[in-house]
Amino acid sequence: xxxxxxxxxxxxxxxxxxxxxxxxxxxxxxxxxxxxxxxxxxxxxxxxxxxxxxxxxxxxxxxxxxxxxxxxxxxxxxxxxxxxxxxxxxxxxxxxxxxxxxxxxxxxxxxxxxxxxx
Numbered sequence: 705x706x707x708x709x710x711x712x713x714x715x716x717x718x719x720x721x722x723x724x725x726x727x728x729x730x731x732x733x734x735x736x737x738x739x740x741x742x743x744x745x746x747x748x749x750x751x752x753x754x755x756x757x758x759x760x761x762x763x764x765x766x767x768x769x770x771x772x773x774x775x776x777x778x779x780x781x782x783x784x785x786x787x788x789x790x791x792x793x794x795x796x797x798x799x800x801x802x803x804x805x806x807x808x809x810x811x812x813x814x815x816x817x818x819x820x821x822x
Contacts, residue, residue, distance in 0.1 A: 726796035735781035
């Protein structure tokens with residue numbers, strides 16, 4: 705405890721060890737609208753949801769393989785990850801590129817096959 709003033713003792717919290725890290729924010733722009741457009745289409749909605757799930761699974765596996773990327777939060781059409789390790793900013797960029805490749809491989813072909821996708 706630190707005393708600032710004789711009558712007012714102040715508790716000072718211990719400062720945790722700092723760790724350098726970088727955030728990776730992934731948002732599949734337009735996917736929410738795609739979900740709305742898919743409603744009522746018996747075959748399309750499951751395909752869109754399955755595609756999104758596959759993209760998330762592949763991204764999670766890529767993060768686990770790296771040992772220095774952790775996905776900390778997911779949203780309806782995106783996620784937040786933290787890159788740590790020796791060069792976190794470089795690792796974040798590499799992971800972002802990998803996620804882009806996963807999108808091109810698993811999501812883009814499905815999007816182009818949909819009748820109402822522009």
